[in-house]
Amino acid sequence: MTLPRTIVPVSDDEAIARIERDVALLWPKAARTGPLGLAVSGGPDSLALLLLAHAALPGEIAVASVDHGLREEAASEVALVGEICAALDVPFTPLKVEISQGNLQARAREARYQALGEWAEKRELGALATAHHADDQAETLLMRLSRGSGLAGLAGVRASSHVPGHEDVLLIRPLLGWRKAELQEIVASAGITPALDPSNQDPSFDRVRVREHLAEHQWLDPKQLAQSASNLGEAWLALQWFAEIDWEDMVHRDPNGQMTITYYANVPRAIAVETIMRIVGELGGMVSRAEAGRAFDRLWQGENASLGGVLAIPGIEKLDKIGVDMRAWRFSPEPPRAVH
Structure with missing residues (x-):
């Protein structure tokens, strides 16, 4: 990732209004108690989230970037995110984590959310946003269908939840209705070359193979698949609601x-x-x-x-x-x- 001499802010009124609506649906203005924290890795998706949020919520965002210590390039990518934030006059915090033994991806996720949750609490942020998008959701749905997942798994990535281990920190994903190509275009228009994680091209990962399959079969519309996951998420919330009633009425100590x-x-x-x-x-x-x-x-x-x-x-x-x-x-x- 290289830093341009001048970052071109997002000026597309339609895109700005769209992200404002998407954030407000998950984090209503009346419920806001602090800035919106953004988890930014330096990849195209999270950089697009930063650029969009900077345009839609000027002076109301803060950024953190996590170095998992798994790739040599990670430290320089975090530093460059910091430089972009400095150019945009956005508060920035670098975070460093250590990954414990076990499933590497799962442990990295746990460590990342632990660090981000602590950062959000310390900064008294109103919510934390990540850059999961429609293509991510479609890939997740297909992977879980292939594994025979139940409704909880098929609901995919939730648009709104709480940071694991930090239940007081609202976690939102306002880009679930956006395609990856749209986000890449936003970053390119800003004059930024994003970081590229080589694992995103490694066919040994299920997600990469699913991504390639989606690219080869145009009849599989990622946006519609993501909408299906959203519908399943609503069904899952309804099931949880009835389960709570079942607990209150039918469980006796x-x-x-x-x-x-x-x-x-x-x-x-x-x-x-x-x-x-x-x-x-x-x-x-x-x-x-x-x-x-x-x-x-x-x-x-x-x-x-x-x-x-x-x-x-x-x-x-x-x-x-x-x-x-x-x-x-x-x-x-x-x-x-x-x-x-």
Whole structure:
């Protein structure tokens, strides 16, 4: 990435109005308590977010750039983002993280959001924005379809959520309706040559292969795929809403203080799976949706289920406030196994 002598700010009124609308939908003006933080890597997508936000929210943004220490070029890319911010008179903070052992991409993501969350809290930012766009969303949807993901996975990247580990920090992704080519054009028009991550060209990564497939098959419209993911996201929010009602109405703790929870199961499987996961968590265990789904199937057939250190025993019981017999599944910590 090279820094031009003069950065040409975004002047397209339509683009500025568009990003203003996209940000306002996720972060209403009446709810704003501080500047908008931007995570900018130096790639074309995040630089476009910076340029758009600079034009739409002058004096109301701050930028951070994370060096994961995984590539030699990373430090110089962070420095150049800082130079661009200086040229635009935007507050800038470089962040350096260390990646722990394990899945490299997952650990890098965890470390990045941890650092960004801490930065947002320290700066008292109103929200944090990342540059995920429609092509990212389409790729994510196709990858998860190929893996047989459930509704939670097919919902893709959420337009609005919270920074993992920093639940008080709103996380927004205002570019999910924008195509990558549009963002590249914005950066090119500013006279900036963005950084290019070589991993984005490495076919050993699933995302790169999916990207190549989309490029080869024009009938697959990334923007429409992204819209489908958005629709699935709305369905997922509706399911979570009903799961909360199920928890409040149909989950009962033992009145004598025992570590036993009774669940009156009377909802579709997808909702019951969320409730089962929450019950196991309340009893000190941890379980995936796939495991909770298998437990549901066993319990529905009248069989005991063991999951996450919790034993579930099915039965039938009359629920007083309804006055009808219902499935009553009792969950309690599994007893210690005998050692011979």
